[in-house]
Amino acid sequence: MTIYGKQVDKKWQKTWAENESTTFTKKSGKEKLYVLEMFSYPSGSKLHAGHWFNYGPTDSWARMKRMQGYNVFQPMGFDAFGLPAENFAIKTGIHPMDSTLKNIETMETQLKAMGAMFNWDHEVVTCDPDYYKWTQWLFLQLYKNNLAYRKNAPVNWCPSCNTVLANEQVVDGLCERCGTAVEKKDLTQWFFNITKYADELLEGLEGLDWPEKTKSMQKHWIGRSYGSSVTFDVKDMDLTFDVFTTRVDTLFGATYVVFAPENKLVDVLTTPENRAAVEAYQDAAKKQSDIDRQSLTREKTGVFTGSYAVNPINGREIPIWVGDYVLNTYGTGIVMAVPAHDERDFEFATKYQLPIERVIEGGDALPFCEYGPMVNSPGFDGLQGDDAKSQVTAWLEERKKGALKVNYRLRDWLVSRQRYWGAPIPIVYCDHCGEVAVEESDLPVRLPYDVAFTPDGKSPLAKSESFMNTTCPRCGGPATREADTLDTFVCSSWYYLRYVDNKNSDAPFDKAKVNEMLPVDKYVGGPEHAVMHLLYSRFITKALRDMGYLSFDEPFKSLTHQGLILGPDGQKMSKSKGNTISPDEYIDQYGADVFRMYLMFGFSYSDGGAWSDEGIRSMARFVDRVERNFHNVRDILQSSDHVDTIRSEEKELLYWNANAVKGVTEDAEKMQFNTAIARMMELTNALNKYIGLDQHHHGTLKQVTEDFIRLLAPFAPHFSEEIWSLFGHSTSIFDEPWPILDAQALVKDEVEIAIQVNGKIKERIMVSTSSTEDEIKTLSLAAPAILRETEGKTVAKVIVIKGRLVNIVAK
Known part of the structure; x- marks a missing residue:
């Protein structure tokens, strides 16, 4: 009789629900363990194998920790706002609210069929007014503390999605969601002042148990660099400008300067005879992405403004150019060009026949970009490295032409979106009072249901008079609401806090409860969120801490990235390729446990790989073997073939048992599930060999079999519960302790x-x-x-x- 499969799954899921096995309660003497998977976006109607690869193995890890004595908190919810649901609505006419809630219902059913021990009574759904009320509250706290502000700025615009994008949402010049080439526009937008926390966000990475690659990506994105600010005069104008450089020791070799096309000073510096060429160049630059403009392989282009600057260290007049390889968002949007010692400047100077003059000794050819003694630099020749930079900067400071400077690549987080399906921004505009925050007592500012959200580049909410027309919270006069909605990353930047106290109607969370449960001890999700969700959540945590709402510094202590499950063709799964894998048909055939164990054994958790039907069939054969062994063990224990002494055969079995306890514990702890299951397969072979003997030591056989069931339980929870009950136990296997390693058994006679x-x-x-x-x-x-x-x-x-x-x- 098969004791695994869909019917066994349902039996134990019903039992767990009736016994409230997944309900989280405080347990004295047990250490809390907050385990969290990145919640899913209900854009599709069903979970796919990738969701399972995130949630199933992490649940197995959490179940093991529960058996090791931890009080595990493992909530689940849905990141429900966003463009996919809105675009689906535009295509089909189905309202985003309707399609989203229907998808959530389907996905809840699937997640429960997985057999994970999610604490469903702590569920959050970000499009629920009871949740986004507090997202709006978060916005207001940032606003009151000068961390949210509105300004006109050049922004990334996706002409397909008809909305702005944060810098982090632009990948290789394309919209990370739809792949359309991104354009630049000047718009008035809302920003969060994440740059205020740049140093702390950078330095806090050192103490985190995160993948080094993810930490490196955040370090690069923050991009802190130390250098000097140099002030140049403009010839024949009462005007100066500053340049940031990390190589002030090359200042004598600066033979021209280059402004970013967007820099506001370009219009002032451009002479009448050069204006047409400069404006044409500026228009062309607007169509280029920042990524493209920074590419080392792209040909450098530029145009002369007609004006000249004065190099402050030698008084030399040098031409002012405009070039799109300079970004207005980095430094001051201006570079001093030293073509003898910079590859981009060398290429530009060579193309436009500008002077190239060596001022650093070293190398046989130019450009020489390393450090070396200064040459052709009167008063500084022979100096090199930090000493050279320090003395040149000191010379500039004495003459008020420079200073030490720290620069960052990170830019403030652009949070406003010109779309419908998101949390409304709680700001109104009054002719008398100007920009006014909505009172906290008036939250939530509800998203109206009946809105024409066909994208035309303007915020859909602006078309709803009933939404837009309101009264000023300050003077009571007529006012209009902010028509933009918040980036969905704002919703997900704090959800891990709401899980703890999700039914609180008076506050986003109780401070004492959150401080007791946070930070998250183990966070699992995809690496694609390295410089978006993970960075934003760290910022929000630190901001709330400074406002007095939290007493911890980081949201996620330990982070694991799961790999990607590919289609059978080795390509990323997509409906258009027809290579998606739905778990449902496999669960119908094999049950949730076989599906889960195949995912854990067939792939490295951090790497993933291509799906294989043969792989899941092999896992089903292994589970069949485990079941046969179990039935044989029961028969043996009811027979009279017992031996009283511990022979070499028992010692061998105990060795493989100890080897499995050690290996499964160590490997599963590191989320190396494939090798953990391999250790259980070795123990299965040893059990099978021992079962084949004529006589058995019943005590040893029973001990090893029960240890094996305990080891298997997190990986195959329904199957293990069934075996455990058939083995004569009335309590849940997950109330049993994790097997203890008998180190002596690993020492063979x-x-x-x-x-x-x-x-x-x-x-x-x-x-x-x-x-x-x-x-x-x-x-x-x-x-x-x-x-x-x-x-x-x-x-x-x-x-x-x-x-x-x-x-x-x-x-």
């Missing part, structure tokens, strides 16, 4: 060694671990197969590698 004759293995024998080298030689030479192999030959040498090998040289 005997060990198998291979015997070679002239380099080829001819026999294997068991020898005592206390045997001397001479005893091993005697036993090896007396083995029947070796006697046959050496008959008529002279044994010239016997080499013993203790515990492993004997090599006999016979002639």
Whole structure:
């Protein structure tokens, strides 16, 4: 009789629900463990194999930790606002609210069928007014503390999605959601002042148990660099500008300067005879992405403004150019060009026949971009490295032409979106009072249902008079609401806090409860969120801490990234390719446990890989074998074949049991699930071999079998509960303690060694671990197969590698 599959799944899911097994309660004497998977976006109607690869193995890890004595908190919810649901509505006419809630209902059913121990009574759904009320509250706290502000700025615009994008949402110049080329526009937008926390966001990475690659990505995105600010005068104008440089030691070699096309000073600096060319160049630059403009392989282009600057260190007049390889969002949007010692400047200068002058000694050819002694730099020749930079900067400071400077790549987080399906921004505009925050007591500002949200580049909410027309919270006069909605990353930047206290109607969370439960101890999700969600959540945590709402610094102590499950063709799954894998049909056939175990055994958790039907069939055969062993063990324990002494056969079985306890514990802890299951397969083989003996020590067999069920339980929860109950237990396997390692059992009395004759293995024998080298030689030479192999030959040498090998040289 098969004791795994969909019917067994349903039986135990019903039992867990009736016993409230997944309800989280405080348990005295148990250490809390907050385990969290990145919540899913209900844009599709069903979960796919990728969701399972995130949630199933993490649940197995959490179940193991529960058996190890932790009080596990593992909530689940849905990141429900966003463009996909709105675009689906535009295409089909189904309202985003309707399609989203229907998808959530379907996905809840699927997640429960997974058999995960999610704490559903702590569920959050970000499009629920009871949730986004507090997202709006968060916005107001940032606003009141000067961390949210509105300004006109050049922004990334996706002409397909008809909305602005944060810098982090532009990948290789394309919209990360739809792949359309991004354009630049000047718009008045809302920003969060994340740059205020740049240093802390950078330095806080050191103490986190995160993948090094993710930490490196955040470090690069924050992009802190130390250098100097240099002030240049403009010839024949009462005007100066500052340049940031990390190589002030090359200042004598600056032979021109380059402004970003968007820099506001360009219009002032451009002479009448050059204006047409400069404006045409500016228009062309607007169509280029920042990523494209920074590409090292792209040909550098520019145009002369007609004006000149004065190099402050030598008084030399140098031309002012405009070039799109300079970004207005980095430094001051201006670079001093030193073509002899910078590759981009060298390429530009060569193309436009601008002077190239060496001021750093070293290398046979230019550009030479390393450090070396200063040359052709009167008063500074011979200086190099930090000493050179320090003395040049000091010279500039004395003349008020420069200063030490720290610069960052990070820019403030652009949070307003010109779309419908998001949390309304709680701001109104009054002709008398200006920009006014909505009172907290008036939250939530509800998203109206009946809105024409066909995108035309303007905020859909602006078309709803009933929404837009309101009264000023300050003077009571007529006012209009902000028509933009918040970036959905704002919703997900704090959800891990709401889970703890999700039914609180008076506050986003109770401070004491959150401080007790946070930070998240283990966070699992995709690496694509490295410089978006993960960075934003760290910022929000630190901001709330500074406002007095939290007492911790980081949201996620330990982070694991799961890999990507590809289609059978090795390509990323997509409906258009027809290579998506739905879990449902496999669960119908094999049950949730076989599906879960295949995902954990068939792929490295951090790498993923291509789906294989043969792989899941192999896992089903393994589970069948485990079941047969279980039935055989029950028969043996009811028989009279018992032996009273512990023989070498029992010691061998106990060795493999200890090996499995050690290996599964260590590997599963590191989320190396494939090797953890391999250890259980080894124990299965050992059990199968022992079961085949004529006589058995019942106590040893029962102990090893029950340890095996405990080890298997997190990986196959329904199957293990069924076996455990059939083994005569009335309590849940997950209320059992995790097996304890018997380290002594790993020390063998005997060990198998291979015997070679002239380099080829001819026999294997068991020898005592206390045997001397001479005893091993005697036993090896007396083995029947070796006697046959050496008959008529002279044994010239016997080499013993203790515990492993004997090599006999016979002639």
